[in-house]
Amino acid sequence: MAGLLTADHGRVTLDGADITRVPAHKRNVGVVFQSYALFPHLTVAENVAFGLQAHGTRASEIAGTVARVLALVRLADYGPRSIFALSGGQQQRIAVARALAVKPKLLLLDEPLSALDRKLRETMRMELGHLLRDLGITAIFVTHDQDEALVMSDRIAVMNHGRIEQFDTPAAIYAHPATPFVLDFVGMSTRLSGTVVAADGDVLVVDTAAGRVRARGRAGTGAAVLVAVRPENMRIGAGGENAVSLKVRDRVFLGSKLLVHFDAPGADQIVAEVPPDGAEHTAPGDLVTVRWSVDATLVYSAP
Numbered sequence: 571m572a573g574l575l576t577a578d579h580g581r582v583t584l585d586g587a588d589i590t591r592v593p594a595h596k597r598n599v600g601v602v603f604q605s606y607a608l609f610p611h612l613t614v615a616e617n618v619a620f621g622l623q624a625h626g627t628r629a630s631e632i633a634g635t636v637a638r639v640l641a642l643v644r645l646a647d648y649g650p651r652s653i654f655a656l657s658g659g660q661q662q663r664i665a666v667a668r669a670l671a672v673k674p675k676l677l678l679l680d681e682p683l684s685a686l687d688r689k690l691r692e693t694m695r696m697e698l699g700h701l702l703r704d705l706g707i708t709a710i711f712v713t714h715d716q717d718e719a720l721v722m723s724d725r726i727a728v729m730n731h732g733r734i735e736q737f738d739t740p741a742a743i744y745a746h747p748a749t750p751f752v753l754d755f756v757g758m759s760t761r762l763s764g765t766v767v768a769a770d771g772d773v774l775v776v777d778t779a780a781g782r783v784r785a786r787g788r789a790g791t792g793a794a795v796l797v798a799v800r801p802e803n804m805r806i807g808a809g810g811e812n813a814v815s816l817k818v819r820d821r822v823f824l825g826s827k828l829l830v831h832f833d834a835p836g837a838d839q840i841v842a843e844v845p846p847d848g849a850e851h852t853a854p855g856d857l858v859t860v861r862w863s864v865d866a867t868l869v870y871s872a873p
Contacts, residue, residue, distance in 0.1 A: 571710065572601050572678055585675055595624065600669030602679045606661050608653045614640070614664055615649035621672040639667040642701060659690045666698065670705065677702070677709040683718065691715075695722055716756050720744065728752045745800075750873045753798055758829075760799040760840045763872065766791055774869060779835040781814035787869035794872035801829065801843035803866035806852065810861025816840060818856045821849065832860065 571582055573594030582590045589597050600621075608617050618636045627635070640646050643663035653661065662682055669677055683691045683698075699722045702709050713719050719726050720740045727737045728751070736748040747753040753761070764778035766789045774787050776797055785797055816832035823846065830849050832840040842849075842860055852858055 571676070572599050573597050574601075598672070598675045600672060600674030600677045602662075602665045602669050602677070602682045604681045604684060606665040606682070606685075608661060608665060608668075610653055612653070613649065614645070614651050614653065614656070617653065617664055618649075618668045618671050621668060625672055635671055639671045642670065642705075643667045644697075658686050659694055662686065662694060663697075666701070670707070674707065677707050679709060679711045681713055683713075683715075691718070698722070719756075726756075728755055730755075747868070750796055750798075750870050753868065753870070758801050758841060758843075759868075760801065760804065760842075762797045762834075762838050762840070763836065764795055764797055766793045766795055773864060776869070779838060780816060780840065783812045783814070783867065784864050785867035785869040786864060789869070789871070796870045796872050798868040798870070799862050799866055801841045804842035804844075804860055804862045806830065806842060806844060806849050806858055806860055808859050808861070811864045812867060813859055813861040815857055816860050818849075818852050818854050818858060820854060821852070 573589070573592065577590050580590075581588055584597065584599070609620065612620065615636050618639060619632050622632045622635060636649065637646065640649060643666055645660060645663055645667070648656070648660070648664075653664070656664065662685075665682065683694055686694060695718055711719075711722055720743075723740055725737065726740055726743050727734045728743065729735065730751050736743060736752045738748075743752065743756055747756060753759055762776075762778040762780055762783070764776040764783070766774050767777050767782075768775040769789070769791065772786050772788065774785050774789055774795070776783050776785060776795055778797060783797055787795075789795055818830060819833045820831040822829040822831070826846070828844050828846050828849055830842045830844060830852065832842075834840045840860070849858075
């Protein structure tokens, strides 16, 4: 998309124009690299001005543009400083400012937050998301961090071996993953392998090693399927449309929530997310009932 590599096949279009053979410096695409790629021999202001100078912007306009984009990333007074005097988060913002200075039609960001510590990452992804929306710039953000993708995106493309498995809103990607790969890649889930033993309209009855469960879907009797449930949709205690007896394997306290892992056969995984006091009387080795609704149950053809 940036023109740094030549397309093997297909076309790249931007704002209705075919840019497949347009050289990188004429595409008006900004790039923020994973390593930021700031010029160490230039000051902050000179780094931000670099693209403007390369585009032949008049010197009288460059200073004003540099000041404006530095103010946008909240580093208005940092122009004279050396790159070496900046923290990781400040360097990231300078890289963004440099890309924004040329007013790109499209901004590409290659895991720009991966080098930051967790707390700074959480702060920067919110700031960057607000900045891009305020400026109205379309951005493509590459990340392997699920939370980052869900927080920052209007739409997400989940890719597997170079192919898009699902392209949808963050809510749809999480709640209704289209394939087992998307289910496994985005968020945690309970996953049970099973066989369809009956079908009642759009509701399947599936035998699994954990017990018999029901799910909405279409499959023939005898079909091998994968049944899945997001952890927050599972509850501990009697009742519910789907209920199985499971032995507690481990409890993981995460402050605002508690993850309870259960013994599962083979490649199956069973985990419930409950409030911190939702399983206070359970301990590893206890046999408890876990329940969830049919509507919260996802079903796929077995991979």
